Amino acid sequence: MATMFGTRDGGEIAVAFSRVLRGAGVDVPTSSTIAFGEALAATGLNDRDTTYWAGRATLVRRPEDHELYDRAFRVFWDHASATVELILDDEPVHVTLAIDDDTDDDNSGADQAESADDPVIELRFSATEVLRQKDFAEYTPDELVEAQRLMSNLRLVGSPRRSRRLTAATRRTARPDLRRTIRAAMRGGGEPIRRYYRQPGTRNRRLVLLLDVSGSMEPYARALIRFVHAAVAGRQKVEAFAMGTRLTRLTRELSSRDPDQALRQAAIRVSDYGGGTRLGDGLKVFNDEWGQRGMARGAIVVVLSDGWDRGDPAVLAEQMQRLHRAAHKVVWVNPLKVTPGYAPLARGMAAALPFVDAFVEGHSIDAIEELARVVSDTTWQPRRVTSPDRHVVSDTTRVGADWRP
Amino acid sequence: MVTAASGWSVATSVAVVTPSDVLNALTHHGYLPDDGLTTAVFLALELQRPLLLEGEAGVGKTELAKVLSTWTGGELIRLQCYEGIDASQAVYDWDYARQLLHLRAAEATGETAGRSSDAVEAELYQERFLIKRALLRAISHGDGPPPVLLIDEIDRADDEFEAFLLEVLSDFQITVPELGVYRATTPPIVILTSNRTRDVHDALKRRCLYHWVEHPGFDREVAIVRLRVPACTDLLARQVATAVESMRALNLYKPPGVAETIDWANALGRLGVTELDERSVATTLGTVLKYREDHHRIEQHGVAKIVKQALEHGKQQG
Numbered sequence: 001m002a003t004m005f006g007t008r009d010g011g012e013i014a015v016a017f018s019r020v021l022r023g024a025g026v027d028v029p030t031s032s033t034i035a036f037g038e039a040l041a042a043t044g045l046n047d048r049d050t051t052y053w054a055g056r057a058t059l060v061r062r063p064e065d066h067e068l069y070d071r072a073f074r075v076f077w078d079h080a081s082a083t084v085e086l087i088l089d090d091e092p093v094h095v096t097l098a099i100d101d102d103t104d105d106d107n108s109g110a111d112q113a114e115s116a117d118d119p120v121i122e123l124r125f126s127a128t129e130v131l132r133q134k135d136f137a138e139y140t141p142d143e144l145v146e147a148q149r150l151m152s153n154l155r156l157v158g159s160p161r162r163s164r165r166l167t168a169a170t171r172r173t174a175r176p177d178l179r180r181t182i183r184a185a186m187r188g189g190g191e192p193i194r195r196y197y198r199q200p201g202t203r204n205r206r207l208v209l210l211l212d213v214s215g216s217m218e219p220y221a222r223a224l225i226r227f228v229h230a231a232v233a234g235r236q237k238v239e240a241f242a243m244g245t246r247l248t249r250l251t252r253e254l255s256s257r258d259p260d261q262a263l264r265q266a267a268i269r270v271s272d273y274g275g276g277t278r279l280g281d282g283l284k285v286f287n288d289e290w291g292q293r294g295m296a297r298g299a300i301v302v303v304l305s306d307g308w309d310r311g312d313p314a315v316l317a318e319q320m321q322r323l324h325r326a327a328h329k330v331v332w333v334n335p336l337k338v339t340p341g342y343a344p345l346a347r348g349m350a351a352a353l354p355f356v357d358a359f360v361e362g363h364s365i366d367a368i369e370e371l372a373r374v375v376s377d378t379t380w381q382p383r384r385v386t387s388p389d390r391h392v393v394s395d396t397t398r399v400g401a402d403w404r405p
Numbered sequence: 406m407v408t409a410a411s412g413w414s415v416a417t418s419v420a421v422v423t424p425s426d427v428l429n430a431l432t433h434h435g436y437l438p439d440d441g442l443t444t445a446v447f448l449a450l451e452l453q454r455p456l457l458l459e460g461e462a463g464v465g466k467t468e469l470a471k472v473l474s475t476w477t478g479g480e481l482i483r484l485q486c487y488e489g490i491d492a493s494q495a496v497y498d499w500d501y502a503r504q505l506l507h508l509r510a511a512e513a514t515g516e517t518a519g520r521s522s523d524a525v526e527a528e529l530y531q532e533r534f535l536i537k538r539a540l541l542r543a544i545s546h547g548d549g550p551p552p553v554l555l556i557d558e559i560d561r562a563d564d565e566f567e568a569f570l571l572e573v574l575s576d577f578q579i580t581v582p583e584l585g586v587y588r589a590t591t592p593p594i595v596i597l598t599s600n601r602t603r604d605v606h607d608a609l610k611r612r613c614l615y616h617w618v619e620h621p622g623f624d625r626e627v628a629i630v631r632l633r634v635p636a637c638t639d640l641l642a643r644q645v646a647t648a649v650e651s652m653r654a655l656n657l658y659k660p661p662g663v664a665e666t667i668d669w670a671n672a673l674g675r676l677g678v679t680e681l682d683e684r685s686v687a688t689t690l691g692t693v694l695k696y697r698e699d700h701h702r703i704e705q706h707g708v709a710k711i712v713k714q715a716l717e718h719g720k721q722q723g
């Protein structure tokens with residue numbers, strides 16, 4: 001291999017390979033390229049395996065990128081002939097996520113549609129009022145954009161919990177603050193007259209959003225993904241996943257403040273948008289890979305789904321039980337719940353319900369605001385479900401009402 | 406000892422020139438790394454960079470730091486992260502109780518009379534009142550081999566602490582305002598571990614080399630068991646590794662890691678088991694599987710099936 005690159009030094013090779021890797025879709029900062037160059041200088045270029053591992057240790061920072069790395073490595077180092085194919089292969093499947101490319105001209109469309117003789121402000125206000133209660137499924141693209149603006153004003157905050165971090169207390173507690181006491185004593189000539197104390201602070205619980213992107217959810221998913229984006233971009237402790245035929249983590253993609261860019265990135269990631277759903281399997285992957293390790297522990301987990309599931313309801317029930325055990329609170333948002341006479345007859349929904357702490361609507365902006373309230377509710381106390389049989393949901397229409405204090 | 410390649414080497418009888426030196430040394434001390442981990446450790450030593458290890462629980466992330474410590478002879482300094490950990494628990498703190506006593510004693514004997522409060526204060530902020538925590542200890546170590554600093558489960562700490570850690574790991578120096586700057590003459594060997602309950606910040610990752618630790622393959626797992634549990638025969642090790650491998654394929658809540666495999670082999674050894682049978686598996690299953698549901702699943706699958714497979718595979722190549 002050393003001869004392959006002739007007189008070129010490790011640095012040039014590092015730069016060249018980094019570029020190939022970036023082309024394959026891996027985010028490679030310059031500092032990583034430098035580290036790879038240093039690594040090549042240390043290992044030499046004689047052994048293929050060592051070069052492979054040196055690159056992986058310096059250029060890749062998350063396991064999701066291993067596959068891309070492997071392919072780029074084969075192309076670059078093994079002269080796999082597929083240089084062109086590689087790029088084409090990784091060309092993301094462009095799926096329509098109902099991202100409106102004409103979002104730049106903001107809400108002009110909606111405004112023009114209004115009759116001219118009414119005062120503009122009032123019109124906007126009433127238009128907003130109507131929009132707030134309108135079903136997401138009936139949104140026009142312009143309304144989606146307006147809804148996005150409304151949703152980005154929404155603050156989605158998990159309920160606070162006691163933190164391990166101590167903060168200054170204003171009253172006497174069991175934890176004296178020696179540092180402050182001594183510092184104050186020093187200023188006062190060494191006499192600790194004024195004593196200081198500390199107390200545990202509070203932190204907001206982590207919020208995990210699991211959005212169903214299957215075909216049946218499509219009319220709602222396009223609005224709800226905007227809501228998920230607003231939540232992720234709004235603050236630090238929100239994790240977002242898309243659930244379709246498989247589970248895709250979207251936290252990084254959606255963390256861009258620019259909604260269009262964020263949604264575009266998310267669309268690239270989610271290749272199974274509008275497909276079938278296997279909620280149970282999706283939840284299993286979430287539990288296995290993320291939830292059980294700690295992401296769901298003590299967190300508020302919000303599932304946004306209509307509960308139509310092609311998989312085995314027993315699997316869904318089992319995984320919901322697991323999720324419920326790890327999480328502080330499980331909220332299920334079902335856009336269909338508002339439909340008159342709705343009963344959670346979808347097998348998936350019925351299987352999941354015993355492990356749901358709050359069952360709320362999710363069809364409109366008002367409903368989403370209600371969700372924000374449920375999520376940050378401080379008065380709610382966890383309830384433990386030991387077995388699904390013991391918890392019987394008798395009157396399904398009352399479930400939501402009951403669980404909202 | 407100084408190697409030609411790097412101008413620096415861990416103070417040990419094993420000179421580190423190539424990755425295979427790392428492999429030999431770690432193996433010698435009871436740790437069997439795969440090629441990827443070997444290269445990553447080699448680079449961490451050679452480039453003097455922190456190594457961030459992620460992977461399932463029980464694949465040997467923490468163990469690596471311990472073995473590095475016995476190999477290099479450097480002290481193992483462990484910083485277990487938890488939510489709310491801050492500088493006074495990770496870097497240094499002043500021994501306030503002793504300071505207070507000192508102050509009172511000085512007052513009682515009349516030493517403080519006529520001295521400025523600044524002078525009295527300066528007396529209180531001396532190194533003897535300083536409590537060095539893990540990070541400062543790792544940086545201000547004296548002569549001898551550099552310590553191995555294990556920053557365990559970094560994902561449990563909060564962002565504030567991570568940002569702070571970034572600063573320390575970039576320069577390997579810590580400032581104590583009252584005393585001055587502590588700078589590492591030789592940087593410690595730094596191992597960070599994470600369980601991925603949240604993403605470690607990119608800035609911190611960029612400082613580090615990264616390696617995802619996998620479950621070992623069959624042969625390596627057998628070798629690990631043989632190495633860590635000397636009482637375990639080759640036959641039993643093969644059977645145990647086969648059984649664990651078939652358990653991992655069963656879609657369990659918590660598939661057993663190498664740590665569990667070793668525990669299990671140990672338990673079987675203690676009980677005088679020389680070959681797996683249904684009874685010995687059933688009675689010791691608690692060392693491998695830690696969820697009730699997983700026990701159920703194994704029962705449904707059939708312990709007999711697992712034992713049968715283990716016996717066949719064990720003999721085949723044993």
